[in-house]
Amino acid sequence: MSASLPTDLEIAHAATLRPLVDVGSDLGLTEDQLEPWGRDVAKIDLAVLDEPDAGHRAKYVVVTAITPTPLGEGKTTTSVGLAQALGRLDKRAVVALRQPSMGPTFGIKGGAAGGGYSQVVPMERLNLHLTGDFHAVTAAHNLLSAMIDNHLHHGNKLGIDVRNITWRRVLDVNDRALRTVIVGIGAREDGLVRQTGFDITAASEVMVLLTLATSLEDLRLRLGRIVVAYTVEGKSVTADDLQAAGAMSVILRDALKPNLLQTLEGGPAIIHCGPFGNIATGTSSVIADLVGVRGSDYVITEAGFGADMGAERFFNVKCRVSGLVPDAAVLVATVRALKAHSGRWVIKPGKPLPEGLLAESPDDVRSGLPNLRKHIEIIQRFGIAPVVAINAFPTDFDSEHAVIQQLCDELGVRCAVTTHVADGGAGALELARVVTEAAEEPNDFRFLYPLEMPLTEKIETVAREVYGADGIDVSPSAAKALAEYERLGFGTLPVVIAKTHLSISSSPSLKGAPTGWRLPVREVRAAVGAGYVYAICGDMRTMPGLPKSPNAERIDLTEDGSIVGLS
Structure with a gap:
């Protein structure tokens, strides 16, 4: 794999795009069902959902990851690369992704169109406004x-x-x-x-x-x-x-209509909605997936951050609403993230990677494997077959990939090394093959909890069975809110737990698969329109975008508007 690539923007600008009508045709969409927004983007008419689908149902695959470093481990690029590879295997595949927020786009994080030769194009349109x-x-x-x-x-x-x-x-x-x-x-x-x-x-x-x-x-x-x-x-x-x-x-x-774009290799990409993954559901829209399953063989979608957050909410919240049953889950892992979970290296956004982290060290990777093992267990807890995708970087070594493969062999889990960033769909062909195998197997998909379970028990169930916590510690204000939400009739809603994405626990400093800790439930709020109750756990400073409590800090003013102090 080449260590040097053109920039993402250079790659995107060099691409020759297919007519969007042809891209839509691959998804079973007619020209009348597309509403053009410029030359290379279109809205999909929701009337398509009212047409009979002749019982067709695509395989439904979610892409998640191990606990990421602050740099991210490549779920979006893997999703795009996998869809491109399936196209090379003569499968009709569509990738359904979130639209990036312009806040992170102009910050350290950057855009979210994928990268290298596994991108959605036009890149600038996707990252800046798109269709508004x-x-x-x-x-x-x-x-x-x-x-x-x-x-x-x-x-x-x-x-x-x-x-x-x-x-x-x-x-x-x-x-x-x-x-x-x-x-x-x-x-x-x-x-x-x-x-x-x-x-x-x-x-x-x-x-x-x-x-x-x-x-x-x-x-x-x-x-x-x-x-x-x-x-x-x-x-x-x-x-x-x-x-x-x-x-x-x-x-x-108009915003309810999903947006049709294309991958670098001309396959359909549906981009729709963009909720944060640390404090919300972290998935693209239900409607995008419903459109995709009607007109393709495979729908590849993504869930934000690790399996403890994105995949758990995808299964417990999104799948309840859509009624779709996932057929397989791709778990993205990187050598650098596993080395970080060894506890020997610290990765900071905006800073160069430590030189020692780039040196060949199968032992460092082996020390971080408990994190990968835990995320495999999380996916299996929902009755879904996981497929580990080793997102390969030029700085990796074969001996380090072998350590990951060995664990997967011991657990009986499929695994493939993928070089889709450097090689596009061709670099993800082995991943595509093992994903198709996994998707053909019968699964035993199940939710983690029934909706009739009390809210406190739902939170504790996620804490124990997904995060591996010993239990939960509920603050007095959170306990009061939970009781009040039960009284108001919100008790049958699912729960979303807002916590750091940098650890399976609620503390970003705890790496690997920490044990012997308890989940601190500091505050609970109801997102009744969205249809869930969310609990804020751990240090709120580690959760960018988290709305502040309306009662957290009050400023007193005189009648003429001058500030007189804090209460």
């Missing part, structure tokens, strides 16, 4: 925010407790100065003075429910169920109470 879906989410979210303040200004007929408003504002830009703001300063006509703030658009509940909606009607119902505040008596206040959901649905009408 993120801006539609921003507008719909902030319309609801404005209607809350407008309701307060006009007398607060619903009796909203101003200190218990949970709905903030969003923006698809990293702007720390807006994390906490005071609104309403000025004349009385400018509204009620209160503290609020901005989160990044990818952290919006609207983004998640757009991801999980199955139709425009379902989207409208989910928007109406969004809880934005509570009254002094503790009653929840929803978007429907504020009569905002209809207008939000209109704003999101």
